[in-house]
Amino acid sequence: MTIASVSHIDYDTTPENLSAAQAEFSALLGPDNIDEDQETCVAHSGSRFASADSAHKPSLVLYPKHTEHVSSILKICSKRCIPVVSYSGGTGLSGALAAPHGGICIDFKDMAKIWDLHETDMDVTVQPGVGWMQLNAELAGKGFFFPPDPAPDARIGGMIAMGCSGTNAYRYGTMKDWVVSLTVVLADGTIVKTGNRPRKSSAGYDLTHLIVGSEGTLGIVTEAVLRLTPIPKNPHVAILTFSDTHLAVETALSIATSGAVFDALEFVDQSSLEVVNQSGLFEDRWAEYPTLFLRFSGDEATTQAHSALIKSLSERNKCLDVKISSDPEQVDAWWNVRKLMGKCLIMSMKPGDIFLASDAAVPRSRLADIIVETQEATADVGLFCSTLGHIGDGNVHVAFVCPQELRAKGEQLIQDVQRRALRMEGTITGEHGVGLSLRDMLIEEVGSGGVDMMRNIKLSLDPKGILNPEKIFRIQA
Numbered sequence: 336m337t338i339a340s341v342s343h344i345d346y347d348t349t350p351e352n353l354s355a356a357q358a359e360f361s362a363l364l365g366p367d368n369i370d371e372d373q374e375t376c377v378a379h380s381g382s383r384f385a386s387a388d389s390a391h392k393p394s395l396v397l398y399p400k401h402t403e404h405v406s407s408i409l410k411i412c413s414k415r416c417i418p419v420v421s422y423s424g425g426t427g428l429s430g431a432l433a434a435p436h437g438g439i440c441i442d443f444k445d446m447a448k449i450w451d452l453h454e455t456d457m458d459v460t461v462q463p464g465v466g467w468m469q470l471n472a473e474l475a476g477k478g479f480f481f482p483p484d485p486a487p488d489a490r491i492g493g494m495i496a497m498g499c500s501g502t503n504a505y506r507y508g509t510m511k512d513w514v515v516s517l518t519v520v521l522a523d524g525t526i527v528k529t530g531n532r533p534r535k536s537s538a539g540y541d542l543t544h545l546i547v548g549s550e551g552t553l554g555i556v557t558e559a560v561l562r563l564t565p566i567p568k569n570p571h572v573a574i575l576t577f578s579d580t581h582l583a584v585e586t587a588l589s590i591a592t593s594g595a596v597f598d599a600l601e602f603v604d605q606s607s608l609e610v611v612n613q614s615g616l617f618e619d620r621w622a623e624y625p626t627l628f629l630r631f632s633g634d635e636a637t638t639q640a641h642s643a644l645i646k647s648l649s650e651r652n653k654c655l656d657v658k659i660s661s662d663p664e665q666v667d668a669w670w671n672v673r674k675l676m677g678k679c680l681i682m683s684m685k686p687g688d689i690f691l692a693s694d695a696a697v698p699r700s701r702l703a704d705i706i707v708e709t710q711e712a713t714a715d716v717g718l719f720c721s722t723l724g725h726i727g728d729g730n731v732h733v734a735f736v737c738p739q740e741l742r743a744k745g746e747q748l749i750q751d752v753q754r755r756a757l758r759m760e761g762t763i764t765g766e767h768g769v770g771l772s773l774r775d776m777l778i779e780e781v782g783s784g785g786v787d788m789m790r791n792i793k794l795s796l797d798p799k800g801i802l803n804p805e806k807i808f809r810i811q812a
Contacts, residue, residue, distance in 0.1 A: 344799065356415050364397060364404060368399070378425075379396050379425070381433065393437060397440070399441060400445050406520050418439070420441070420551065422441065424466065424492075425493075426485065427497060428692050429497075429767050429768045429773060431770035445464065447469075448462045448465070452477065460558060463490065464492065467484060468487055480566045483499060483501055483504070484501035494510050496768075499766050500725070502674065505597065505600050506599065510547060514544070516543050516560045517529045517543055518559075522798075526557075527554065545792075552803045553792070570598070572628065572659070573658065574628060575649055575657055576654065583602060583627055585652055605625060607679075608624070608626060610682070610719075628669070689738070690735075693752040694765050695753050696762050697729050697756050698760060705752075705759060706731060718745055793810070
């Protein structure tokens with residue numbers, strides 16, 4: 336369905352309609368589970384990484400307790416043509432939380448239960464408000480963990496919506512690889528269970544993975560069955576410092592194609608380590624050079640072989656320094672530097688600064704090209720630029736911290752990164768999603784036919800267009 340062929344969609348967010356809906360929500364949830372405070376509404380339309388726009392805020396924030404509550408909320412919204420945005424951890428970067436047509440926001444803070452852990456089957460059922468770190472803390476005593484590891488505050492609902500990943504994706508894959516089945520509420524309030532608990536199924540369309548990565552535009556997830564895996568034994572971290580980005584990337588590619596199985600393979604540039612040192616969050620002072628962070632695990636023979644490979648390739652590629660540790664405290668301390676990089680960047684911002692980010696991904700053979708070309712293109716523009724990412728799977732994060740007056744320049748540079756990725760047969764987003772910010776560029780990646788197909792799917796499941804409207808692609812002109 337082309338955008339020109341879509342019948343006009345009218346949302347009713349008049350005060351009269353919203354007031355009548357609020358009375359219904361109050362009868363359903365109780366008045367204590369409805370918030371119309373304007374600061375709360377603005378806070379639910381963005382994140383600390385993607386600034387909220389006060390013009391794109393919901394009128395009400397609702398706090399349901401279970402699936403039936405969500406179903407009843409959507410029945411009310413469908414009947415009254417009120418737009419709906421869902422919210423869990425609020426860590427998104429792509430503008431997926433914005434409410435451009437107003438309406439309501441469903442916050443899942445009170446739907447954060449973990450139950451039905453099946454140890455033999457290695458799966459667990461959770462609600463969308465569960466944080467991945469909370470989940471792993473509860474699983475640790477059983478010897479299991481859930482691998483996707485995006486921002487520390489991220490929660491399962493948002494992780495499913497955005498199809499996220501993190502540093503563990505190199506070995507374990509992305510969110511879609513760890514979701515077994517879902518309970519989803521459709522736009523009209525219909526409750527759908529996408530499957531049971533088997534590890535594989537050929538029973539019709541793959542509804543589970545249609546929902547994963549759909550950014551809340553097709554349905555709202557209220558329960559998820561997640562795969563688990565044993566906690567890695569004997570973890571090691573290696574830090575490799577180089578004088579040159581090309582040498583760091585070449586070493587990473589040699590490791591990735593060696594046949595050895597590493598848990599994570601990350602790149603951090605010198606600018607990023609500069610803000611790490613400035614943050615004061617860490618005891619150690621880091622050499623401000625292009626650096627690889629590697630994590631690996633296994634029995635003694637495996638970890639010794641990995642260490643020997645790292646040292647051999649480091650020597651061949653003129654590595655300035657190699658550090659390897661299996662001490663649990665040291666492993667956690669070193670890896671926290673990579674995991675808290677976003678926090679360090681935020682801490683470096685001055686009042687009024689804007690955070691702009693790209694998460695383009697390319698085939699691994701083009702990694703050095705996109706990193707070096709981006710660094711050259713941004714060297715003399717007067718903006719702080721950080722380049723880092725999941726180099727093992729070709730996902731590169733470029734972030735700018737810039738003052739308001741240079742916002743247009745920063746946004747153009749981010750678009751340049753994304754188009755550079757497309758020229759290299761890559762993608763405009765590896766894990767952060769499309770949201771509002773990339774919807775007009777999506778057509779450059781998948782073509783008008785691909786976007787029209789997505790629009791067909793959207794409007795067949797949500798003909799009134801109430802679920803997270805305007806995200807991923809435009810519904811109407």
